[in-house]
Amino acid sequence: MSDQFVFAARGSTEAVEEGRALSPKFDADGLVTCVATDAASGDVLMVAHMNAEALAKTIETGEAWYFSRSRKALWRKGESSGHGQRVTEMRVDCDQDAVWIKVEQAGPGACHTGRRSCFYRAVPLGQKPGGSYTLEFRDADKTFDPAAVYAPKR
Amino acid sequence: MSDQFVFAARGSTEAVEEGRALSPKFDADGLVTCVATDAASGDVLMVAHMNAEALAKTIETGEAWYFSRSRKALWRKGESSGHGQRVTEMRVDCDQDAVWIKVEQAGPGACHTGRRSCFYRAVPLGQKPGGSYTLEFRDADKTFDPAAVYAPKR
16 A cells, blocks of 8 residues: 555544544455435435545545455456546545545446336335345346446457 | 344345345445435535444334444434434335335434535536635525434433
8 A cells, every 4th residue: 555645643533523524444354334325316326435646536536446355456447448537526435435426427327226216126115034134126227237337348 | 233124135236226135235335325315405414334234123113223423323313303304205225225215204404513414415417626625605504403402411
């Protein structure tokens, strides 16, 4: 990690919750949780993670940058798919371990499965423990073909 | 953890992403991330975590249950404050490591600081790395007095 991407040290609970300094609570892996919602519809598009560099780049550029836990790599949303996210507003929560970005989603969707949102299945309520839980597809129409979008570039 | 709260084993990526079985990807601490949004306004109220039991109880009862990482304890939202959350819809994301619940928030707010939402500060965009980052309070009026709400019960 470059020393370039430094945030304020965390002070007292009062300072963290009521202060005007951004001092994120990065977890043991150096990440905060990021929720991206559609600036127009309010729907949650995706939940991902940011390390210090991704957070700093998102703030500076107004484009969403994330850190992939599986690939252990910084990535700009849309760098492969072309489906970037322009951030219209960023918020941080009380204890500063989560950020919420409202985004204008470029292209037909945010999800690598080819949907607008990653949350295309509902968990019907009232299901009891002890058995298996069933999902229902909802707003699940594919808006693009991921095989075409993520195909290796020649 | 009781054997009572068991979810389907995770299968192939195809099964996890395109299947109709709930098979959450709990992290090393046994948690999934949960985003709660206001069913009426769409605003993100809070980001928290659920273990298997919290997830099962939320599904069964339609009331939001979480797992506190700091207290290492299961809790029903509102058990101390009275500000519970009735879930109107639950969604799970593509890789099933995050859930989104739309909730009817009881009482004046979700945040322990006394606000409607935990996300009461904005991070102005365009700030450059290397210095300190400033926050702006937004929708930050206190809607209740946390000292009164969370006072020890006699």
